[in-house]
Amino acid sequence: MTPDMTWWVRLADSVRAAGRGEAPLDEPVRMVRDGLGFDCATLVGPQRATSGEAHPVLVNLDYPGDAIRFISTTYAAECPAHRYITEHRVAGRFIDLPYDFRASRTYREALKPNGFHEGLTLPLGVLRHGTPRPGFLALSSTHGRPLRDESLLGLTMLASEIASLTDPRASFTPAPADLVVWAGRGRLDVRVGDVAQGPFTARDLARIGDLHQRTGAALGFRHRDGSREWWRVTTAPAGDGVLIRVQQAEGDDHLTPRELDVVGLLSRGWTNDDIAAALGISVRTARTHVESALMKVGVPNRTALGREALLRDLDSLDAIRCVAEARHSALPA
Numbered sequence: 001m002t003p004d005m006t007w008w009v010r011l012a013d014s015v016r017a018a019g020r021g022e023a024p025l026d027e028p029v030r031m032v033r034d035g036l037g038f039d040c041a042t043l044v045g046p047q048r049a050t051s052g053e054a055h056p057v058l059v060n061l062d063y064p065g066d067a068i069r070f071i072s073t074t075y076a077a078e079c080p081a082h083r084y085i086t087e088h089r090v091a092g093r094f095i096d097l098p099y100d101f102r103a104s105r106t107y108r109e110a111l112k113p114n115g116f117h118e119g120l121t122l123p124l125g126v127l128r129h130g131t132p133r134p135g136f137l138a139l140s141s142t143h144g145r146p147l148r149d150e151s152l153l154g155l156t157m158l159a160s161e162i163a164s165l166t167d168p169r170a171s172f173t174p175a176p177a178d179l180v181v182w183a184g185r186g187r188l189d190v191r192v193g194d195v196a197q198g199p200f201t202a203r204d205l206a207r208i209g210d211l212h213q214r215t216g217a218a219l220g221f222r223h224r225d226g227s228r229e230w231w232r233v234t235t236a237p238a239g240d241g242v243l244i245r246v247q248q249a250e251g252d253d254h255l256t257p258r259e260l261d262v263v264g265l266l267s268r269g270w271t272n273d274d275i276a277a278a279l280g281i282s283v284r285t286a287r288t289h290v291e292s293a294l295m296k297v298g299v300p301n302r303t304a305l306g307r308e309a310l311l312r313d314l315d316s317l318d319a320i321r322c323v324a325e326a327r328h329s330a331l332p333a
Contacts, residue, residue, distance in 0.1 A: 002148050003035050011035065012158060019164040026059045028165070029137070033061055036151055038139040040116070044072055045166040045310055046125060046217075047133040054269055055135065056310050057303075058166060063114075063140070070110035071138055079106045086123040086134065091155045093120050093146045117144040122155050124163035135166035177245040178231075183209030184241020191243075198246050199225035208235065208317070209242040214324045220313035221264065221320060222249065224257050232313065254296055257316065262289040264319025266302060267309035278322040 003011075014028040025043065033041035043059040055072045063071065075082055081101055085092035094101040101107055111119065118141045125134025137155075147155075155162075179193035188195075188202055195202055200223075212219055212235040219235040232249035235242050255263065258279075265275045276286040290302065297314070299305050309315060 002150050003154075007035055008154050008158075012161065015158060015161045015165065019161065025165055026061065028162070029059045030061055032137070032155070033139060036139070036147060036155075037143070037145070038120075038141045040067075040140045042068060042071060042138050043162075043165060044076065044135050044138065046135040047076070055133070056267075056307055058135075058307060058310075067110045067114050067116075067140075070106070075106050075110065075138075076133060076136070079104065081106060082121060082136075085121045086125075086136070089123055089159075091120055091122040091147075091152050091159070093152065094118060095146050111140060114140075115142050116140040117142060118146055120147055120152075120155075122159055122162065124159060124166055135163065137162060177247045179244075179246040181205050181244045181246075182238055182241050183244060184239070193246075199223055199229070199231045200246070205244055208233065208244055211317075211320050211324055212237075212242045212244075215320065215327070219315075219320060221315035221317055222260055222313060223317055233317075234313075255293060255314065257318075259289050259293045259296070260314060260316040261318045261322075262286060263293050263297075263305060263309050264315035265322060266290060266293075267306040267315070268319075268323060269306075278326065279318070 011028060011031050014023065014031055017023040018025050018028050029041050029043050033039075040062045041059070042057060042061065042063055045056040045058050047055050054069075055076050057068055057072050060068050080099075081092070081097050081104060084097060090096075102112075111117075120139045122137040122139075123134060124136050177192055179195065179198040180191040181195070182189040182191060183206055188205055195205065200208070208219070218237070219233070221233055223231045223233055225231065230249050232247050234245045236245075237243075258281075261279055262275055265278065270278070272283050272286045272290065275281075276283045279286070290305075294300070294302075294305055297305055297308050299308055
């Protein structure tokens with residue numbers, strides 16, 4: 001199936017609308033699936049900072065549960081086909097791989113049992129050593145016709161815009177920050193505002209920069225200071241340092257600081273037992289915080305809560321510290 005130019009323009013408009021929050025995430029994904037002749041589609045977000053975690057599934061259109069679990073875990077982390085496609089930074093079909101994909105574990109265990117005979121993966125970022133794995137768009141069909149070259153090129157050209165759907169912050173023009181600090185090489189350089197007027201000391205800001213470097217990923221979290229004011233903090237790489245933006249924010253869904261800690265760890269796949277041990281609370285208390293957060297955010301289960309956490313920066317500095325410490329303790333001596 002080869003859509004005409006008008007269809008590609010409408011798809012680009014749909015992607016941008018979803019990226020701005022003006023349309024549901026599944027609209028452009030559904031348009032790709034139906035317009036290009038596939039039966040199933042999934043939009044998978046980038047892996048969170050801790051190694052070994054599943055990728056968050058942001059949209060799933062008709063993949064069976066066993067298949068979507070395999071795609072977001074084993075396929076994303078271990079399959080040579082996924083690595084090859086991601087390293088080459090281009091949409092990949094079965095026929096584009098340097099070996100017979102139908103002999104692979106992914107095909108034998110996840111695709112063939114569900115009747116899929118053809119598919120495609122569109123990488124949504126660059127695979128670099130020591131950093132979280134990027135997100136991707138995966139499509140499968142019950143027919144055996146590879147996607148035509150013209151459509152493969154069209155999808156590849158839209159990859160950077162589709163990638164914005166996995167990180168909504170990338171689509172918005174940042175609101176003015178109350179404080180912007182560059183941290184690196186053992187020093188802080190204040191670009192905007194005054195550290196004394198913000199919620200963090202210079203030492204705290206240096207630690208945030210260090211956490212960014214240790215986790216290998218941009219951070220986005222909320223913080224309540226001693227005056228009970230809420231702040232939103234984001235980080236981004238800047239040369240050989242880290243740019244830290246701090247701005248006042250509304251408390252999200254009235255979550256308490258401890259509930260944000262719990263949600264931040266839950267969104268990374270941590271169990272209640274793991275959360276309790278990391279935060280020094282009982283398992284019963286952890287479970288209570290999860291139940292409270294589910295009610296406040298208005299979602300039915302942990303999976304949906306984890307997805308909302310990713311999309312809305314429902315994370316905390318303490319949760320990120322716990323992740324970095326767990327990752328460090330898991331490294332060989």
